Amino acid sequence: MILTTSEKTSSSSDKLDESMVPAINIVFLLLIFFMIAGHIESRSDQLVIPTSSSETDLVLQDIEIRVMAGERYYLNDVQVEAKDLFEQVRQLSPALEVKIICRIHKDLPASSMDPVLQAVKKLGTKQLLLVTEQ
Amino acid sequence: MLLEMPKKHKHSISITPLIDVVFILLLFFMLSSTFNPAKQIELNTAPQGKAIKSSGITQKILLQAEDKVNINGITYLWGSSEMQSQLQTFSTNGDKVVLAARSDVSVQSVIKLIDQVYASGVKNLNISESVTR
Structure with a gap:
């Protein structure tokens, strides 16, 4: 066969x-x-976050403030005026125990943190989390 | 007996387009991903900072310039041994430290100082608004 x-x-x-x-x-x-x-991550030369030796991983929160080059303030990706920051954050979260994340461009002057600090203080929020990278 | 098997028409799928797509995906992920996850520095905001046991004494640190730090009215060179020992003392005593910076100092310098204060063991660090000259 x-x-x-x-x-x-x-x-x-x-x-x-x-x-x-x-x-x-x-x-x-x-x-x-x-x-x-x-x-x-979206990377832009308008927001280069500062470096630190912190070992604590970032824990994302509901409220995030970005301060871009040119002192432009963004609250959860929406541009806001520095003077309106407190009111806008308060509308987003009236609770006091909220933690607020702040990403700030490293080359900005320290005074650009003031509107954020003022808003956080007025809100009575106890902690501000500054985002850095190693 | 001659048996002839029916011819199988092999419909093979060319893997070349698949590889193209996989390569493009690979390039995308290689170029867009980072392996340096973001870190955070927790800051209390003066004066209602998080309740941490402290000696009740408040120490004031002012970042005057990129290389000058004023601690309770005395100016130190950045990173000098005197400055380090002052920070160590605050840490040992459990003092509350309030940090401010001149308005024209860069954010990176402020973060660097915060880093150094935490590294020296200070637990109760508060940050306040910048100071104009």
Whole structure:
């Protein structure tokens, strides 16, 4: 009995595909690594946060104030006037025990922190979390 | 007997477009992700700061310039041993420290000083508004 099967003719493209398999495995592993281990953040030269040796990881809160270069104030991504900061924060959260996060551009003068400090004090909020990086 | 198997039409999917997409995704994640997660510095805001046991004595630190720190009226060079020993004393005594900075000093310098004060062991640190000349 003779069994004839159709001849396996592997084209050059098939061979190429097969030889690529280990490379794809590595690329997939790298992709998974970057997806899991990396953090995606929007970076802008308008907001370069200061460096510190703090080891405490940032715990996100409901209220975040950003002070960008040019002393532009943002409350939860909405631009606000410095003088309105207290009123806007109070409307967002009347509770006193709230913690407020502040991201501030490192090259700004210390006076640019004043509207934030004043708002926090007026609110009676006890803690301000300054965001830094190592 | 001659048996001929029916020809299988192999519909193989080319993996090349898949690799293209995976490479683009890989490039995206490599370029956009950071491995330096953000850190936080907790600050009490004077005068209603978080209740921490303190000696009842309040020490005042003023950051005068990038390299000059005034502690209770005496000016020290940044990072000098005298300044370090003063901070150590506050830490040992459990004093409350209120920190302010001149309005023209950079935020980075303020953070650097806060870092140094915390590193010396001071627990009860409050920050107040900037001081104009």
